[in-house]
Amino acid sequence: MHLLFATSIVPDGTLGSGYEIANATIIDALRRAGVRVTVLGFAWPGQPPDDPENTIVLGEVDVRTEGASSFRKVAWLVKAMFSGLTYSSVKLRVVSPDTVRRAIADAGPFDAYILNSVQFAGAFDGLFDDRPCIFIDHNVEHASAQENARAAGGNFQRYLYRREARLLKALEARLCRKARFVFTLAEEDRAILGVASDDRSLALPLVVHRKAPSPGERAIEYDAALIGTWTWQPNRIGLEWFLNEVVPNLPNDFSIRIAGHVPAGIGSSHPGVKFVGHVPDADAFVLGASIIPLVSRTGTGVQIKTIETFELGLPSVATTDALRSIDYRPENCTVTDDPEAFAMALQLAAAGALHDTDGSAFHRYQRAVLDDRIRRGLAALGHAKQAVPA
Template sequence: MHLLFATSIVPDGALASGYEIANAAIIAALRRAGARVTVIGFTWPGKPASDPQNTIVLGAVDVRTESASSLQKLAWVARAVLSGLTFASAKLRIVSDSEVRAAIERAGSFDGYILNSVQFAGAFERLFDDRPSIFIAHNVEHRSAEQNAAAAGGLFQRLLFRREARLLEAVEERLCRRARFVFTLAEEDRPALGVASGDRSAVLPLVTCNEAPKQTSQRRIDCDAALIGTWTWQPNRIGLDWFLEKVVPHLKPDFRVRIAGGVPSAVISTHPGVEFVGRVPDAQAFVRGAAVIPLISTAGSGVQLKTIETFELGLPSVATSHSLRGIDHRPDNCVVTDDPLAFAAALEAAAADVRDVDGSAFHRRQVKALDAAIRLGLEKLNPVRQEAFA
């Protein structure tokens, strides 16, 4: 079975974001199931595809809103309004339908599409009706846009997010309706997309690496708590604001919190132990230097890959209930609470008595469930061809 994996950004091997980590896990699982996978999409500027023999590149594009100029942002908004597309999909319209169709034809004979998230599929929606498809919903994007609108500080931004929510709901409905099968990354997302039936969808349990991280007997603890993320992404920003405004004030003055990743200039903390360290060269080494990991998601859909990585590494954690969406198993050294005062107390208790666990069992469980879900989806996509893999 030959599949064309249509995605906004093709893998470049860096795994710099949760989206890229999820894509790598899904593509690896498809190949373990026996499928040949050709990826089509864009690259980041200056970052070539990591698997050029199995990748069709449409061009280079930087879709990050936070680093774009004001002129670029206005151009994206204008393109979105004139085309009737979402803001995210309009960013990808740097090539025409005919150019994408010609690129698809270069893939040769294939059996179906894997439409990876709504951005690319929404930008070139009319091109994917000639073969059966599987739709991968990384998030319920229209719900995230609604939450972003509610949290927006300005009227223009609020109106823009409301427009995104309206358009995204329609696109997601069409992609789910046309797909032979839908994969989500959290159980809660299946009914939210109207595909709760087992004949229509399944959850993909994810991993952050092909092999379970090696456990070490000793860790060097450099701080009490560490957080890392793309804080310019609105759902992550909402969680960070909750943590800094509601939890941190309850922490002792000498409790040391390090926050890595790009942080908007408006994000500050007066707590003497909070330090913003920017980008770090090794994300895993950074979190392994903390006594406990706060898992602080309060908005968005899909799965929190930072939660999965924390569990794979066996690190102690304190998590909101929202941080555990899409995850069936919680290790013994994870405390769950949505109360800010209790969250702060649990962080201090975990930092005072560091208790790691072996995360390899969690990793094996995730891989086994991921592979089973992928096989189910491939059977729905093309039952006749899939018999060869049985």
């Protein structure tokens, strides 16, 4: 079986975000199931695909709102309003539908589409109706937009998020109806999308590393470390909760390092908090911490940083939301949603109350369930080949 994996951004091997990590994990699992996968989509500027022989690149595009010029933001907004597209999809309309149609034809004979998230499918709606498809919803996008609307600081921003939520809800419903099968990344998302039956959908557990990391001695440089795409609104909400509600309960000598681009308006007066920006090696950064705070407070989908922490076997203190759709919880993870209890758990863990564990059992569990559910989803397309060796 040959599948065309239609996505906004093609994998380039950098794995710089949770979206990119999830894409690489899912594509690997599809290939382990014995199918041929050709990827179709856009590349980040200056980033060639990591598998050029099996990738069709439509061009380069930077879809990040944070850092875009005011002119570009206004252009996206005006184009979205006049086209009826979502703000997230209109950013991909840098080529015409005919260009995409020709690229699909260039993929050669294939059996079905994998429609990866709503942005690309929404930007070129109607071009993927000639074959069966599987739809992958990384997050319930309309629910995230509704949460963003509730958290918005002004009436115009609230209106834009509500518009986005309305369009996304209709688009997600249409894609779910059209798909032979739906994959989500969180168990809870299946019911929100109205596809909770196991013959319609399954939630995919993910892995971050292709092989389970080997446990070893670590050099501790700071008490706690957080890393993430903080410009994404659900992540920002979690970080703001941590800085505003948890950190004031920590002693001044408790050291915290926060990696990743932090949007304007976020900061902390706590003397132990330092924002370090981009780090070249995410694993090395978190391995330098005694404890990992997992601070998600909202959103849908799965928290990639939770999975990475558990694979590395690192001690953690997590909110309930940070564990959504994670069935396997290691013994060195403390769970609380109370800010004072969260701060106390961080201090106890940093003082040695929690220890490193071997994360390979978690990794094996996640990958085994992932491979099984991928094969069950592919069966809806008529694929029954034996899995290929990993």
